[in-house]
Amino acid sequence: MSGEFQELEDFDLPEPPVLSPESDLAFDQAGIDALFGDVGQPLAPKSGLKAVIESNIISHERLPMLEVVYDRMIRSFATSMRSLTSDAIDVSIDEITSIRFGDFMSRVALPAMIGVFRVEEWENYGLITVDSGLIYAVVDALLGGRQGGASPVIDGRGFTTIETNLVSRMLQLALADMSASMQPITPNTMKLERIETSPRFAAIAGPTNICTVATFRVDMEGRGGRFSVLLPYATIEPVRHKLGQRFMGEKLGRDNIWEAHMASAIRQTEVLTDVVLGETMMELAEVRSLKVGQTIALHTAPGESLELQCGGIPLARAHVGQRSNNVAVRLVTDIAKGFRK
Structure with a gap:
C-alpha cells in the first residue's frame, strides 16, 4: 500500500491552463449576458399597440x-x-x-x-x-x-x-x-x-x-x-x-325653472306664416318677359285646400276665407312635424 501511495505522489498532474484576457476561451461581459441573460438590466417598457393589448389594467367607469x-x-x-x-x-x-x-x-x-x-x-x-x-x-x-x-372537508x-x-x-x-x-x-x-x-x-x-x-x-x-x-x-x-348616476333621480344638464321659462317664452313668440295659393314652373325667359297686368295660371280650384308654411317648411293644409273684413285661413288638417304635401 505504501508503494502505491508513493507512486501516486510521484505522478505529476498537468496544471490547468491559465486563460488570459486575450485568449479565445475567455468570457467577456457580452458572453456572460448571452449565457445567463441580461439580469442586471430592467426590462424595457412596452409601448404602442403591444402595450395596449397586453395591459392588465382595466379602465372602467364607476357605477x-x-x-x-x-x-x-x-x-x-x-x-x-x-x-x-x-x-x-x-x-x-x-x-x-x-x-x-x-x-x-x-x-x-x-x-x-x-x-x-x-x-x-x-x-x-x-x-x-x-x-x-x-x-x-x-x-x-x-x-x-x-x-x-367545523367546516366539512372538501372531497x-x-x-x-x-x-x-x-x-x-x-x-x-x-x-x-x-x-x-x-x-x-x-x-x-x-x-x-x-x-x-x-x-x-x-x-x-x-x-x-x-x-x-x-x-x-x-x-x-x-x-x-x-x-x-x-x-x-x-x-x-x-x-x-x-x-352611473351619483344619486337617484339625477338629471344631468336640465333645470326645471329654466325649462318652464323657455317653454313659456316659446309659446308667446310671434311667427309669420305663408299660405301658398299655387305653384307653377316657368322658364327664365318667360319670367323676364312678364308685364304689369299679365295673368299667371296657378291651376288651383277655389275650394281646394292650400298649403300653410312657416319659413318655407310645410305645416298643414288650410282654406282661405274672410272674417271680420279680414282675409283668414281655416286649418283642415292638424299641424304635424314633417308634413308633406
Whole structure:
C-alpha cells in the first residue's frame, strides 16, 4: 500500500491552463449576458399597440347606483336567509371591482356552483358563483346540522341533486332581493335559468369582455363562505346611464325653472306664416318677359285646400276665407312635424 501511495505522489498532474484576457476561451461581459441573460438590466417598457393589448389594467367607469343596489341587497338578503335557515346570518360585501370575464372564470375555485340568470328587460344574462364553503354551510343549515361545527372537508366529489336544489333556493332569494333593490332605479325581472358546476358551461360572454363583480361574505355562526354576482357591461348597457348616476333621480344638464321659462317664452313668440295659393314652373325667359297686368295660371280650384308654411317648411293644409273684413285661413288638417304635401 505504501508503494502505491508513493507512486501516486510521484505522478505529476498537468496544471490547468491559465486563460488570459486575450485568449479565445475567455468570457467577456457580452458572453456572460448571452449565457445567463441580461439580469442586471430592467426590462424595457412596452409601448404602442403591444402595450395596449397586453395591459392588465382595466379602465372602467364607476357605477354609484349599482353600489347602492348591492348595499340594499345585503340587508334584505340577510333577512331572507334568517327566515330560510332560522340562524343568525351576517351578510357583508367584500369588494366591487371590474375584471375580464375569462380572468374571472379562471379564478373560480372548484368545486363550486355557478348560477346563470337572465334579466328579461335587458335581454341578457348574469352569473352568481357560490364557493364550496358556503354551499356546505347552507346544506348543513337546511338539513339541521349543528351550529358552530367545523367546516366539512372538501372531497372533490360532484354535488348531489339535493344539494343543488337547496343552494338554488338561496340563489333565488338573492336574485329576488337584488331585483327588488334595483326596482326603484329601473324595472327588471331576474330569473334563475340553470346551475352549472363547470365554468366552461357557464360562458355568457367573451373571455375579453369587461364585467363588474361584487363579492359577498355570508357568516352563519362559525360557518359560511362567499358568493359573487357578475354582470357583463354588455348586460347592463340598457341601464348603464341610470347606474352611473351619483344619486337617484339625477338629471344631468336640465333645470326645471329654466325649462318652464323657455317653454313659456316659446309659446308667446310671434311667427309669420305663408299660405301658398299655387305653384307653377316657368322658364327664365318667360319670367323676364312678364308685364304689369299679365295673368299667371296657378291651376288651383277655389275650394281646394292650400298649403300653410312657416319659413318655407310645410305645416298643414288650410282654406282661405274672410272674417271680420279680414282675409283668414281655416286649418283642415292638424299641424304635424314633417308634413308633406
